[in-house]
Structures are given as structure tokens and as C-alpha cells.
Amino acid sequence: DEGEGALAKADDGHRGAKFTLTDAVPLAKAIESKPEGDVLVSGEVEAVCQKKGCWMVLKDGDVSARVPLKDHGFSVPMDSRGKKVQVEGTLTSRTFTEAQVKHLEKDGGGDPGKVSGTRTEHVLSASGVMIQS
Numbered sequence: 001d002e003g004e005g006a007l008a009k010a011d012d013g014h015r016g017a018k019f020t021l022t023d024a025v026p027l028a029k030a031i032e033s034k035p036e037g038d039v040l041v042s043g044e045v046e047a048v049c050q051k052k053g054c055w056m057v058l059k060d061g062d063v064s065a066r067v068p069l070k071d072h073g074f075s076v077p078m079d080s081r082g083k084k085v086q087v088e089g090t091l092t093s094r095t096f097t098e099a100q101v102k103h104l105e106k107d108g109g110g111d112p113g114k115v116s117g118t119r120t121e122h123v124l125s126a127s128g129v130m131i132q133s
Helices: 002-010 027-033 098-107
Strands: 014-016 038-048 055-060 063-068 084-096 119-131
Touching: 027 038, 027 055, 027 063, 038 063, 038 119, 055 084, 063 084, 084 098
Parallel strands: 063 119
Antiparallel strands: 014 119, 038 055, 038 084, 055 063, 084 119
């Protein structure tokens, strides 16, 4: 499809603020080192909000982090699953309530009836994202 190819050339895959860091580290390594302040991490998109592309889940091996997009100021394409990505932001840990877990499952295209209880996840609050095509 020619139309799609033309669009891909015009879109370099970057969303949000320009990166201030240059050396990306794999997500698993970043989580291990517990960085303070901003970090630039690399991984693969495991899931994307299927409503507006307003969050994604970044995966690196068997480690993952939920990636909310800063102030909902930008979004990622909902078909980004499986693509390599770099994300700059702040890495923390957060416990989601059962209601939040069900809401996130639904927005991710899953069945909220199949999840229960609270869930603690790594959270990478993204100021910028680069999706590699």
C-alpha cells in the first residue's frame, strides 16, 4: 500500500519531548540499577491502550513496565505491539487497585473479568518515545 509507505517516511516514530539522553539501556538493566531522575531505556512494545494509545507496556525479556505518556500530551499508534522502542522518562514502582487493574485490562483489549486483586508494576512515566519501524 503506497499511502502507508508515504506516511511512514514522514513519521520518524518519535512522540513527545525530544530525548535529552543519548545512551539507552535495556529495561531490565534500568530496573536493576534503580536510577534516580530520567533514564533512556530500550525494549519491545508488549501492549498498547486500545482506546487512544495513551499508555503502553514495555517489555525486555521477562521484565516489563507500564508506560503512561506524560500528561496525556501525546499518544502512540495502537498497532505498535511487537515493535522495538526507546522511552525516556522516570522509572518508579506503583501498586494499582483492583479497579485500576480491571480498567487497564479493558483498555488493553483484554477481559477485565479475568483479572482480580491489586498489582504492583514498574512504571516508566514517559516524556518521549521513539518507535522503530
